[in-house]
Amino acid sequence: MPMQLRDFHYALPPGLIAQHPLPERDASRLLLLDRGTGTVAHRSFRDLPVLLRPGDLLVMNDTRVLPARLYGMTPRGGRVEILLLEEAGATAWWAWLKPGRRARVGAAFSLPDDLLARVLERGPEGRILLEFDGSLPVREILERYGRMPLPPYIKRAAPNGRRSGPPGASAGEGDRERYQTVYAREDGAIAAPTAGLHFTEAMLEAVRARGVAVAFLTLHVGVGTFKPVRVVEVKQHRMDPERFRIPEGTARAVKEARGRGGRVMAVGTTTVRALESAADEGGAPRAGAGEATLFITPGYRFRVVDALLTNFHLPCTTLLMLVSAFAGRDRVLAAYREATAARYRFYSYGDAMLIL
Numbered sequence: 001m002p003m004q005l006r007d008f009h010y011a012l013p014p015g016l017i018a019q020h021p022l023p024e025r026d027a028s029r030l031l032l033l034d035r036g037t038g039t040v041a042h043r044s045f046r047d048l049p050v051l052l053r054p055g056d057l058l059v060m061n062d063t064r065v066l067p068a069r070l071y072g073m074t075p076r077g078g079r080v081e082i083l084l085l086e087e088a089g090a091t092a093w094w095a096w097l098k099p100g101r102r103a104r105v106g107a108a109f110s111l112p113d114d115l116l117a118r119v120l121e122r123g124p125e126g127r128i129l130l131e132f133d134g135s136l137p138v139r140e141i142l143e144r145y146g147r148m149p150l151p152p153y154i155k156r157a158a159p160n161g162r163r164s165g166p167p168g169a170s171a172g173e174g175d176r177e178r179y180q181t182v183y184a185r186e187d188g189a190i191a192a193p194t195a196g197l198h199f200t201e202a203m204l205e206a207v208r209a210r211g212v213a214v215a216f217l218t219l220h221v222g223v224g225t226f227k228p229v230r231v232v233e234v235k236q237h238r239m240d241p242e243r244f245r246i247p248e249g250t251a252r253a254v255k256e257a258r259g260r261g262g263r264v265m266a267v268g269t270t271t272v273r274a275l276e277s278a279a280d281e282g283g284a285p286r287a288g289a290g291e292a293t294l295f296i297t298p299g300y301r302f303r304v305v306d307a308l309l310t311n312f313h314l315p316c317t318t319l320l321m322l323v324s325a326f327a328g329r330d331r332v333l334a335a336y337r338e339a340t341a342a343r344y345r346f347y348s349y350g351d352a353m354l355i356l
Contacts, residue, residue, distance in 0.1 A: 069082070
């Protein structure tokens with residue numbers, strides 16, 4: 001029988017969805033899952049270096065999250081929220097607009113520094129194409145006035161105890177640092193590769209001191225990673241494309257790790273998708289740029305990745321399906337039940353899971 005969406009459901013108490021990062025990045029808990037036996041152990045993320053072997057390779061996604069959420073006004077004073085999704089030219093971006101009823105072709109919205117955004121066309125799934133007109137480049141406007149695009153399950157309370165409005169409004173200056181990896185370099189993501197949020201510079205130094213190599217690739221996390229699965233049969237879901245680039249040095253590092261008997265560990269599901277999308281039949285990723293449309297579900301044969309560091313994912317998501325493909329659905333769901341019983345923190349600002 002084909003896999004059903006309900007096969008990836010589990011009970012997640014809302015209180016376990018982390019609403020804030022911990023004071024220290026590497027203070028997270030780490031659930032260790034042996035995918036061969038299903039054995040689970042409870043560790044600290046700071047134990048990661050000793051769980052790796054000399055000769056292993058860590059591959060990390062160095063995409064940088066844009067502060068892509070802007071707030072503007074209609075000519076009549078109505079408030080709008082704009083989430084920029086993808087650059088479509090020198091002055092044009094695909095975006096989502098709230099409230100959607102204002103997304104009429106020709107509608108215009110005023111933004112800070114006399115920037116004007118005008119709707120050029122409507123696209124699929126609620127997207128609109130916006131053209132920007134102003135004295136400053138859009139990216140500079142984002143750096144000055146944009147808010148980090150925190151996911152909708154982060155719903156923080158305002159000081160008066162009420163919810164602080166739309167989810168993005170709860171993003172503060174602290175999120176500019178914490179919803180970004182310490183090694184982020186390449187602008188383009190609208191969400192963080194969250195498995196990397198636990199790393200500090202000191203942790204990376206400790207990993208290298210262990211004799212573990214570190215390499216980077218770029219996959220710009222877009223809406224496709226978080227697109228809800230709305231079909232009953234999982235295989236009918238289609239992933240939106242996400243741009244990636246694998247440097248020559250990273251492709252070479254994978255081959256070298258293989259040659260010395262080391263494991264290739266992907267930091268995050270986005271790194272998995274980039275590596276596996278670029279893999280040749282021999283299990284080596286090709287260097288260069290491409291688009292990841294690969295939907296990894298149980299039954300997929302991994303060609304590059306030997307180990308996975310990831311966060312805990314929400315029920316019935318493509319992220320959970322990828323992890324289930326890597327370690328087995330039953331073992332992953334059993335580990336998740338243990339994590340919920342032990343009160344692990346879930347999702348972007350939550351704890352981590354290492355699958356070996």
